[in-house]
Amino acid sequence: MASKRKTTKYTGKPAKVLQSEPAIVIEWPRSLAHRHTYGKLSPFFKGLTEGKLLATKCVNRECGEHRLWLPPRADCPDCNQPMVWEELPQPIIGTVHTYARVEYAGAGIELTTPYFQIDVELPGVCTIFKGYLQHGTPEIGMKVKACFRTEDPSNTILDMYWIPVPSDADVRS
Amino acid sequence: MITLKEGNWRIPKWNRKVFAVAGGLTNYRKFCPEMKIEEQAMVAFRQMLENNDLRFSPVEIKGLVNFLACGSFADHFQDQLLCEAKVTDYLGLDPMYDIGIKTGGATGGSTVLTAAMAIASGYADVALAIGWERMSEVDTRTGNYYIATAACKDFETRLSRIYSAYYAPMAVRFAWAYNLSEETRAKVAVKNHLYAYYSPYSQQPGKYTIQDVLNSPMSTYPLRFLECCAMTDGAACMLLCDEKTAYKLTDKPCELFIAGGSHTLRVADRRDMEIPLLPHETPEMYRGLRKKEGQRWPGFESFAAARFAAYFAYRMAGITNPLKELDLVELHDAFTISDIQTYGDIGLRPYGQEPDYIESGDAYFGGKCPANLSGGLIGTMHAVGATGIFSGVECLWQLQGKYDKFHGDRRIWDSFGKKKPEDWKSLQVPNAKQALWISHAGVGSHVTAGILRKAF
Ligand SMILES: [Zn+2]
Numbered sequence: 001m002a003s004k005r006k007t008t009k010y011t012g013k014p015a016k017v018l019q020s021e022p023a024i025v026i027e028w029p030r031s032l033a034h035r036h037t038y039g040k041l042s043p044f045f046k047g048l049t050e051g052k053l054l055a056t057k058c059v060n061r062e063c064g065e066h067r068l069w070l071p072p073r074a075d076c077p078d079c080n081q082p083m084v085w086e087e088l089p090q091p092i093i094g095t096v097h098t099y100a101r102v103e104y105a106g107a108g109i110e111l112t113t114p115y116f117q118i119d120v121e122l123p124g125v126c127t128i129f130k131g132y133l134q135h136g137t138p139e140i141g142m143k144v145k146a147c148f149r150t151e152d153p154s155n156t157i158l159d160m161y162w163i164p165v166p167s168d169a170d171v172r173s
Numbered sequence: 174m175i176t177l178k179e180g181n182w183r184i185p186k187w188n189r190k191v192f193a194v195a196g197g198l199t200n201y202r203k204f205c206p207e208m209k210i211e212e213q214a215m216v217a218f219r220q221m222l223e224n225n226d227l228r229f230s231p232v233e234i235k236g237l238v239n240f241l242a243c244g245s246f247a248d249h250f251q252d253q254l255l256c257e258a259k260v261t262d263y264l265g266l267d268p269m270y271d272i273g274i275k276t277g278g279a280t281g282g283s284t285v286l287t288a289a290m291a292i293a294s295g296y297a298d299v300a301l302a303i304g305w306e307r308m309s310e311v312d313t314r315t316g317n318y319y320i321a322t323a324a325c326k327d328f329e330t331r332l333s334r335i336y337s338a339y340y341a342p343m344a345v346r347f348a349w350a351y352n353l354s355e356e357t358r359a360k361v362a363v364k365n366h367l368y369a370y371y372s373p374y375s376q377q378p379g380k381y382t383i384q385d386v387l388n389s390p391m392s393t394y395p396l397r398f399l400e401c402c403a404m405t406d407g408a409a410c411m412l413l414c415d416e417k418t419a420y421k422l423t424d425k426p427c428e429l430f431i432a433g434g435s436h437t438l439r440v441a442d443r444r445d446m447e448i449p450l451l452p453h454e455t456p457e458m459y460r461g462l463r464k465k466e467g468q469r470w471p472g473f474e475s476f477a478a479a480r481f482a483a484y485f486a487y488r489m490a491g492i493t494n495p496l497k498e499l500d501l502v503e504l505h506d507a508f509t510i511s512d513i514q515t516y517g518d519i520g521l522r523p524y525g526q527e528p529d530y531i532e533s534g535d536a537y538f539g540g541k542c543p544a545n546l547s548g549g550l551i552g553t554m555h556a557v558g559a560t561g562i563f564s565g566v567e568c569l570w571q572l573q574g575k576y577d578k579f580h581g582d583r584r585i586w587d588s589f590g591k592k593k594p595e596d597w598k599s600l601q602v603p604n605a606k607q608a609l610w611i612s613h614a615g616v617g618s619h620v621t622a623g624i625l626r627k628a629f
Contacts, residue, residue: 019206022206022207023206023207023208025206028252028310030252036326038327041327064174064176065174065444069442071325071327071328071439071441071442078174078175095467097346097467097473098342098343098345098346098349098473099342099345100338100341100342100344100345100393100394100395101341101391101393101394102333102335102338102341102393102394103390103391103392103393103394104317104335104337104390104391104392104393105317105333105334105335105338106314106315106316106317106318106319106320106321106333106334106335107312107314107315107317107318107334108318108334109333109334110331111332114394117332117333117338117341117342117393119342119440119441119473121467126444127439127441127442127444128440128441128473129441130328130329130332130439130441131332132332140345140346140349141466156331157327157328157329157331157332158331158332
């Protein structure tokens, strides 16, 4: 019955007008939290929090690719068969393939700028693994060692970082 | 190692010829509050219908359209799902079917490819390729983060949240592998900002010196802000037809070929592979290419997606020597380094000699095959969904001999509230017969190579 129907009320928060000339521009707030799954890569992210670096490997004998994958993937792109996990032996020493110094990062950055992002070659791995250098200055060919943020982990890829491996000359001096 | 079989190598083929006849652009700017995105699409659409010397009236042409390909890259920028339905309605093209296209930075190229496939298959006789982006809905740093979600979410995005940080490692590696100087990179920026100076559509025109570029603030080392494209609000469109309709509509149609290639989003995962050779290349050319330790192809130096796009497009169009047969190119210079990397991928120079395309003068107006006379992405615009259409339209106008008409007309400058420079000069390439444009996504995840050929 129409007479008993309650009046519809506005319950929102008025949009802030940012400018009114040459056209009205309002603020449109958005604040969202997504639920994101690590899916079959969950062992990798759990591994980081335990100080382990886990890669995947195709064990299909008919496949042509038997090197490790890092970032890992659960299934082999060459033969489409499920892969198996393999932990990299410690210490994990890689070689800087290339690098960049991030000075101006986008919103939400969780590292203090400027910092060095590095791409690391690892023996027996068919891919090149992106990470960041905690201290020091990278150059192509430099040796770096993997470290893990096992205390108070971020539960993201940032739980792993690299530090320079002192060269023989540095050790002697 | 990726190994390809016979079917993968098949050269794409149209079932019937495809032609481009007209194009439209907008006044590209970082923030365009006076117009909504569909209103900007209308501006481009109107320029296409009214100012391209078509023989039919706008309403008659609309009566011929029976398919739309609509490109827009980022739903999280515009915050409007199914925006294509709004645009199609706004342009008055309902109830023609529109398909939304989304391949990152290559969205524009993919949009033209989709419209071309509609013509080639016979689905449509007249198809509209239209693209847009409205990036100013968020502040710049949020925009940087949004774009960085086009890197791998789990393994890359948190490591920078800005796209220059995914290209900077390529710049470092390329310089190490192939002796690229910072000055050569800066020359690309100087050139494209300068060409933008002659364009009324441009967002970042400027007469800079190499030193200005090298002294500009750093985005991600080694890439400076003047070496990076901006975020843009704007739209672009192109009208495609079958042969019969094309000659009915215009006396200046251009035949179109376009093909694409894709590669994994993470550069990290690009395993070494055989280099697919372009028609003018031989295996001997690349015997010594990977002589340094750890070198791989495409690795961080090159884009397999661009190489495959060129591999297919050149064969589709019967091009046997790109540098000789192309009169100009419009490349996807989102960053100076990606522009330079592409010279090798599309065969303007052999791999390893990319910097010479700039240093030789070939890339400049008056050179053998000038690049980005439009001002490109660095100088003129990167309204992502529109970009690959904008580059194609600039090629089309060059081939139609209409550079001056669309860049030199004072009324266009005035309508954008801009002052035509006193020292404006024409960048019309004389007798241009064939042009190529590249539309490129991610760190080379999707690339289309489009070729336009004068058909009059
Ligand atoms: Zn396999």
